[in-house]
Amino acid sequence: MLKFIYVNPTTGSDTNSGSQQAPLKTITQALKQSASGTKIQLAEDNYNATNGEVFPLIVPFGVTIIGNEDNRGNGIVINGSGRHLSHIFGAQNVSLVLNSGVRLRGITVTNSASRGTAVWIESSSPTVVNCTFINSEREGILVTGNANPTIKDNIFTQNSANGISITKNSSGEIIGNSCFQTGFGISISDNANPILIDNKIYANRSGIVVSGDARPVLRENRCENNIQDGLTVVANALPDIGNSRSPGNNIFDNNGQFDIQNASINKLISIDNQVKVVNVNGNIQFFADPEPEPEAELESETEKILQPKPQITISNLTDINGHWAAEYIQELIQLDIVKGFPNRTFRADATITRSQYAALLVKAFNPLSLQQPIEFEDIKKSFWAYQAIKQAYQGKLVSLYPGKKFLPHQNIPRIQVIVSLANGLALTSKIEIDLNIYRDSNQIPNDARSQVSAATQNQLIVNYPNIEKLNPNRAATRAEVAVMVYQVLVLIGKAREIDSPYIVSC
Incomplete structure (x- = not known):
């Protein structure tokens, strides 16, 4: 049977039962009492070290943290940082670490510590929906290892480095997010191969940056009004921005330097994307989406x-x-x-x-x-x-x-x-x-x-x-x-x- 735990920093106490009538004070205490299937409901408030939180908050397998999805976590703010030891990158300043099966729904997360990351996803498969990631000193979400998350319908803004960083051998689905007024909207590196669908990436330093040997798939995204490039490709990276059976349908428009900048060693094939050829740079070949044969x-x-x-x-x-x-x-x-x-x-x-x-x-x-x-x-x-x-x-x-x-x-x-x-x-x-x-x-x-x-x-x-x-x-x-x-x-x-x-x- 699913277990609900309620948390309220103002009216709660960590000696309470965690019921709706007697909420806990901290997420930290709620996580200690959680097992797979537990749902933690957060009240509108600030969750920080002053109120008793101990960071990073490590969310166990199968636990759901719920705020308010209707307003993407407005007023339900987790703000803090602690030292997390990554198997890949060593010690990091992190607010939350998400394990597989975790669901993060309708909260705001900020990490203002030096090189701070709001959410760390390493070799796990959580789901993050309808949240806001703002004012972190590095990125909103970092995905690494062999992670395979679903990141959907979130807002990423005013983060110093990137909205989302996807590294190493990670994959996953990045769908319907808005990345604006941040460093790079989405950075994809190493051997990462996520699919990006219907994301709105605008007014950043650069929109999507693909590097290393990354092989992401981009469909129906809008990269526009970024200060530098809409899509930047470097090193041996090769994003899929459309093929004859699955047209790209991406929009790259009105970016400050280039709408698409291909500085990689590969030819980039663009099929059925909205982009002006005069606003691209590098080895790029354009095709219109062909009509399929009957068979x-x-x-x-x-x-x-x-x-x-x-x-x-x-x-x-x-x-x-x-x-x-x-x-x-x-x-x-x-x-x-x-x-x-x-x-x-x-x-x-x-x-x-x-x-x-x-x-x-x-x-x-x-x-x-x-x-x-x-x-x-x-x-x-x-x-x-x-x-x-x-x-x-x-x-x-x-x-x-x-x-x-x-x-x-x-x-x-x-x-x-x-x-x-x-x-x-x-x-x-x-x-x-x-x-x-x-x-x-x-x-x-x-x-x-x-x-x-x-x-x-x-x-x-x-x-x-x-x-x-x-x-x-x-x-x-x-x-x-x-x-x-x-x-x-x-x-x-x-x-x-x-x-x-x-x-x-x-």
């Missing part, structure tokens, strides 16, 4: 961005010679399972979304129906990959998130590919395998260990460049997915075996 609902950007030229081979692909997965890609092209792009590239190291992956599975295996269809909560029947996702689901090749959600635009992690292929083939381990052969075996989710063991035994797993690192929570690349799908074809006798030092064998 295109079973094909995906995994196979093509625009209508590809027929018979594309390794010899005329410009970016595949010498690639570690080149021979696998060649074989899949000859089997008409994958194709190159019209600009003679394959983009082997780009990421792949869950909808693109489902379409590839259908193309490769044409699975039979093994379970009843369902109505997906987040996919319309008009969506380009609807039929492919439905067939892949009925064939038990893909799974859902809670609430019958598929999250079609989310980049698929490697662990989901491995589990998908192992489950689709109903693989089991004939012998017990010590998963410590992977140096990062501690990152394998407990409910996926049997599938990883079976996939390892059947030589379905590819680890590049270090065969001893599984990287289960990193977004899979097109090359990695191609090789693992090819290994399934080998296993079922539909393709020849290819020697590779990156296929795990035990």
Whole structure:
């Protein structure tokens, strides 16, 4: 049964029961009494060290903190900072640390300490909705490690560094937020691959800054009236701002320097975004969203961005010679399972979304129906990959998130590919395998260990460049997915075996 705890700094006491009639005084005390499923209701007030709070507030698994969602936490203010020891970044000044399953709803958070972060999300999957993050000395929310949060309908303003920082191998959904009058609206770095949908990013120093090897997906965002750039891309970053089956529909307009500034080593492909070509800088190619062919609902950007030229081979692909997965890609092209792009590239190291992956599975295996269809909560029947996702689901090749959600635009992690292929083939381990052969075996989710063991035994797993690192929570690349799908074809006798030092064998 769910437990409610009420907190009121003015009328409460930490010796009270925490009922509505006898509230606690501090969130700190409420968290000590909380377990998964607990809901902590905050009264309109200030929650700070003067009133007895001890920072950082570490919110345990499955706990919900509720303020007032109707006004995004106006008048319900958590303001404080404490030293949090991050496994990745060491000691940090943080207001709240959110574990998986946590829900933060309708509160305002401020961290005015030097380099202060309001909310720290590290390798966890919480949900933050209808909150306000204001006047922090660094950022409103920092997402790092292998985190996969949902950050939706929040306000980020007047933070010194960034509204939201997304780093390391994090993913997640960043939806419907407003970032304004802050440093960078959203900063995405390292190998992060979140999806950004319908965010309004304006009047910041820069709007969205993508760096490192980040591979975010941007859809229906507005980046306008920022002092410098609307979208800045540097280093080896490569954001997806539209493809033929999923147009970008982003607006980049009236930014001080450039609407899009591509200073990366990659060509940026823009499909169906609102942006003036004269206001961009760097290697950017623009396409209008093409009309799909009648049969295109079973094909995906995994196979093509625009209508590809027929018979594309390794010899005329410009970016595949010498690639570690080149021979696998060649074989899949000859089997008409994958194709190159019209600009003679394959983009082997780009990421792949869950909808693109489902379409590839259908193309490769044409699975039979093994379970009843369902109505997906987040996919319309008009969506380009609807039929492919439905067939892949009925064939038990893909799974859902809670609430019958598929999250079609989310980049698929490697662990989901491995589990998908192992489950689709109903693989089991004939012998017990010590998963410590992977140096990062501690990152394998407990409910996926049997599938990883079976996939390892059947030589379905590819680890590049270090065969001893599984990287289960990193977004899979097109090359990695191609090789693992090819290994399934080998296993079922539909393709020849290819020697590779990156296929795990035990």
